[in-house]
Structures are given as C-alpha cells and as structure tokens.
Amino acid sequence: MIVAEWKPLPELLAGLKGYKNLLLVGCATCVAECAAGGEREVNTLAPTLHMALKNQGQDINIITRTLERACEPEFVEELAEIAPQVDAIMSLSCGIGMQLIAERFLDKPLLPGVNTTSLAIREAPGLWTARCRACGDCVLGETFGLCPVARCAKSLMNGPCGGTRKNGRCEVDENTDCIWYLIVERAKARGELESLNQVRQPKTWSNSAHGGPKRIVREDLRS
Amino acid sequence: MSKPPSPGFSPEIVVLYCRQTLDAEAKPPEGTRQGDGFSARLVLLPCSSKIEAYQMLAILDKGADGVQLVACPEKACRFLVGNNRAERRVAHARGLLSQAGMAEARLELNRAAELTPEDLMNLAGRHAGRIKDLGPNPMKGGTN
Ligand code: SF4
Ligand code: SF4
Numbered sequence: 001m002i003v004a005e006w007k008p009l010p011e012l013l014a015g016l017k018g019y020k021n022l023l024l025v026g027c028a029t030c031v032a033e034c035a036a037g038g039e040r041e042v043n044t045l046a047p048t049l050h051m052a053l054k055n056q057g058q059d060i061n062i063i064t065r066t067l068e069r070a071c072e073p074e075f076v077e078e079l080a081e082i083a084p085q086v087d088a089i090m091s092l093s094c095g096i097g098m099q100l101i102a103e104r105f106l107d108k109p110l111l112p113g114v115n116t117t118s119l120a121i122r123e124a125p126g127l128w129t130a131r132c133r134a135c136g137d138c139v140l141g142e143t144f145g146l147c148p149v150a151r152c153a154k155s156l157m158n159g160p161c162g163g164t165r166k167n168g169r170c171e172v173d174e175n176t177d178c179i180w181y182l183i184v185e186r187a188k189a190r191g192e193l194e195s196l197n198q199v200r201q202p203k204t205w206s207n208s209a210h211g212g213p214k215r216i217v218r219e220d221l222r223s
Numbered sequence: 224m225s226k227p228p229s230p231g232f233s234p235e236i237v238v239l240y241c242r243q244t245l246d247a248e249a250k251p252p253e254g255t256r257q258g259d260g261f262s263a264r265l266v267l268l269p270c271s272s273k274i275e276a277y278q279m280l281a282i283l284d285k286g287a288d289g290v291q292l293v294a295c296p297e298k299a300c301r302f303l304v305g306n307n308r309a310e311r312r313v314a315h316a317r318g319l320l321s322q323a324g325m326a327e328a329r330l331e332l333n334r335a336a337e338l339t340p341e342d343l344m345n346l347a348g349r350h351a352g353r354i355k356d357l358g359p360n361p362m363k364g365g366t367n
Contacts, residue, residue: 009322044277047284048319051362055324 001030001121002094003128004037004114006045012090013052015111021061023086024049024113025079025101027070027093034128036114037092039066045092045113070097076104083108119150129176136208142200144186149203151179157200159183234261234354236347237282240293241271243301244335245343252340261351263344271295271332272305276316279330283320286363289354290330291347299336306334326357 006012016022024046032038046062053060063082067075070093083089083105090111091098102110118130133150139157140147149155153172159180163171168181187193208214245251255264264287268274271294282290292313294306310332317327331353333346 009319040275040277044275044280044319047277047280048323051280051284051320051325052323054362 001033001119002096002116003034003118003120003130004031004092004094004116005034006036006041006092006114007112009048009052012045012049012111012113013056016049016053016060016088016090017058019060019088021086021088022049022063023079023082023089023108024062024064025070025089025091025093026064026066027068027091027097028066029069029071031093031097031114032066033122034120035126037094041092042066067093067097070094071100073100073104076100079105134208135203135205136211136214137204139200139203142195143183144190144192146179146183146186148179148183151177156180157203229358232355232359234288234351234359235286236261236263236289236291236351236354237266237287238263238291238293238343238347239266239268239271239274239279240338240343241268241295241306243270243295243299244293244338246337246339249339252343256344258344258348258351260355261348263347263351265340265343265347270300270302270305271309272300272302272312274309274312276312276319279313279316280319283325283329283360284362286360288329288357288360289350291350292330292332293338293343293346294332294334296334296336325361328353328357329360 024042026037026039026042028038035041042064046064050060050062063086065079065082067078069075070091086108088109088111089101089105090113091101092113095116098110098112119132119134120128120130123129130150132147135149148157148159152159153170154161160178164178164181165171165174168178170176170178184196187196242251251267252265253267255262271292274292279290292309294309300306313330313332317330320330321327331350335346
C-alpha cells in the first residue's frame with residue numbers, strides 16, 4: 001500500500017491560519033490501511049485541529065468527508081457539492097489523491113495533511129515497513145524476493161556494505177533488518193549463494209523518478 | 224491548560240464504562256445524574272475497547288469538561304485485550320489533547336471491578352474534583 005503519516009500538528013495549524021471553513025478529506029483505501037487518512041483519522045484530526053485552533057483564538061468550522069478512493073476522479077466528484085462552502089481543503093489522502101482534489105477544485109487552496117512516505121506493508125499491528133520504491137527496474141528475481149532499493153539504507157545493489165550488526169540488523173537502524181544479510185541467508189537456504197558472486201551492473205533508474213515524469217500509454221485501452 | 228478555579232463551576236463529566244466493571248447484580252445506570260458539585264453522563268459500553276480515540280476527543284471538543292473511561296482491571300478483560308487497547312487509545316488521545324493545548328488530565332482511564340452505580344458516581348466525582356482545578360473546558364460554546 002501507499003503509506004503516509006500526519007504532518008506535525010504545528011505545521012498543519014500554521015497552514016490553517018485565517019481560514020473559517022475547512023473541508024478535511026480522507027481516503028478509505030491505502031491511507032486508511034496505514035491509519036493516516038481513513039475515516040477514523042479524519043474524525044480524530046478534526047476535533048484535534050478544532051481544539052488547537054480555538055485555543056489559539058481561531059474559530060474554524062471543519063466539515064469532514066472520506067472518499068472511497070481519492071485517486072479516482074469519480075470519487076473526488078463527490079466533493080463537488082460541499083467544496084463551494086469552504087475556503088480551503090485539507091487532504092489526508094496520499095499525494096496522488098491530493099493532486100486530483102487540487103486539480104478538480106482549482107479555486108480552493110489545497111493543504112496537505114500528510115506526508116506520503118513509502119510503499120509498505122503492515123508488518124504487525126501498528127508497524128508499517130517499506131517494501132518497494134517503485135524503481136522501475138525490479139531486481140527481486142536476483143535478490144531472492146527481497147528489495148535492496150527500498151530496504152537497504154544505502155540502496156546497495158551489491159551488498160552487504162560491511163556494517164551489518166552481529167544480530168543481522170542494519171548499521172543505520174538497529175530496529176531494521178540488514179536486507180543484504182537476509183538476502184544472503186535466503187540464498188544459502190536455497191543453496192544458491194554462488195549466484196550472489198555475480199556483480200550487478202549499475203542499475204537503470206530512467207524508468208522511474210530519474211527519467212522525468214512517468215507516462216504509461218496502452219493504446220488498446222485508450223478511448 | 225490550567226486556569227484559576229472558576230466560582231460556581233460544576234464540571235460536566237462523561238463517564239464511559241464497561242459493563243463488566245459493574246457488580247453482576249447492579250442495574251447498569253445510564254443518562255445524566257447530578258452529583259455533589261458536578262454532573263455525570265453515564266454511558267454503558269459492552270467493553271472499554273469499543274470507544275475510539277476520536278470519540279473521546281469529540282466529546283471534549285463538544286465541551287464536556289472531563290471524560291472518564293472505566294475499564295476492567297489488568298488481565299480481567301472478557302475480550303482478553305480490550306482494556307489494554309482502551310489504555311493505549313486513551314494515551315494516544317491524551318497526546319493529541321496536549322498537542323492541541325488542552326489539559327490531558329481532562330481525559331482519564333480508571334480500572335475498577337464490582338462497582339455499584341454509586342461507586343461509578345464517586346469515581347466521576349473524583350475526576351470532577353481534579354477538573355475543578357483546571358476550570359471549564361475552553362471549547363464550551365464552539366462551532367463544531
Ligand atoms: S527492485 Fe524496484 S520495483 Fe522491485 S521491489 Fe525494489 S524498488 Fe520495487
Ligand atoms: S547494513 Fe545492510 S541494510 Fe544497512 S546499509 Fe549496510 S547493507 Fe544496507
């Protein structure tokens with residue numbers, strides 16, 4: 001899923017200065033799964049913002065909505081009736097949904113309520129960990145299904161770096177596995193350790209963020 | 224935040240209590256009751272974990288002076304982990320209250336068992352006593 005987390009409250013409050021009517025919009029898909037922007041989080045942030053602003057002497061009316069999926073225009077359209085009643089929209093959807101909302105309601109300031117941080121899984125209740133960085137040139141087939149781009153602190157293609165802790169954790173964060181340690185362990189378990197001797201060539205990044213804005217065209221699907 | 228005591232202030236406390244904290248014989252009390260120098264709105268829950276952080280925040284945002292969640296003692300939850308969840312939710316909500324410039328003491332969790340309705344009112348009274356030092360909820364008469 002796409003993972004996001006609330007921006008710090010002081011940043012959110014600073015962005016709301018002067019507004020009287022706010023539409024706080026969540027999304028019931030990825031950001032709900034990562035407990036950042038679903039209906040529950042919208043309903044948590046609304047009274048928090050309201051109380052904080054009132055304590056600062058600003059009375060604000062906060063209207064809440066949670067879209068089924070903020071990255072689909074059909075769902076964003078559900079805001080068309082309510083949007084004219086507010087002076088700004090704060091979105092708790094990921095950056096994709098936010099841009100769709102901003103594009104649809106051009107006359108309304110769009111305030112990001114969350115920072116979109118990663119593509120991750122829910123590893124345990126209350127714990128999300130990165131799994132992919134949409135690099136555009138997947139190497140999972142060579143790394144035993146473990147992603148060195150998203151899960152190695154240095155995105156090494158030929159790891160480990162030499163800093164692996166004795167317990168197999170990354171030198172950068174003792175709570176995170178050294179992914180190259182795990183890759184080696186999996187290779188050993190499969191009896192394919194030799195395959196890791198093959199040096200991976202510099203990676204092609206141009207199919208993702210480094211190649212300019214991504215466009216995918218499928219002629220058979222175009223209208 | 225803490226304010227000088229307001230004369231004549233009678234705190235309105237919302238008491239959210241788990242059914243299992245009551246004495247088996249007791250008829251679960253509901254609705255608003257008048258205490259000595261405070262009022263308590265008693266809300267029956269099937270388990271303390273049935274209340275979410277946002278609901279506790281919303282009650283305070285709407286102007287209640289204090290919220291008290293009454294859960295079963297440790298390891299005595301009929302849903303096994305319900306009261307631990309409730310404790311973590313209260314901690315989360317208190318953190319948000321504090322960031323919003325509200326006294327987090329307005330929200331508290333108590334653990335109790337075999338309560339009579341009078342005991343519940345006594346718990347609410349104790350919470351109200353602490354709230355009196357804080358003064359009325361600054362949200363009273365708000366927009367949301
Ligand atoms: S190699 Fe690239 S596409 Fe594959 S999981 Fe890692 S970041 Fe994602
Ligand atoms: S210790 Fe492992 S995961 Fe951490 S930076 Fe080095 S190779 Fe990458």
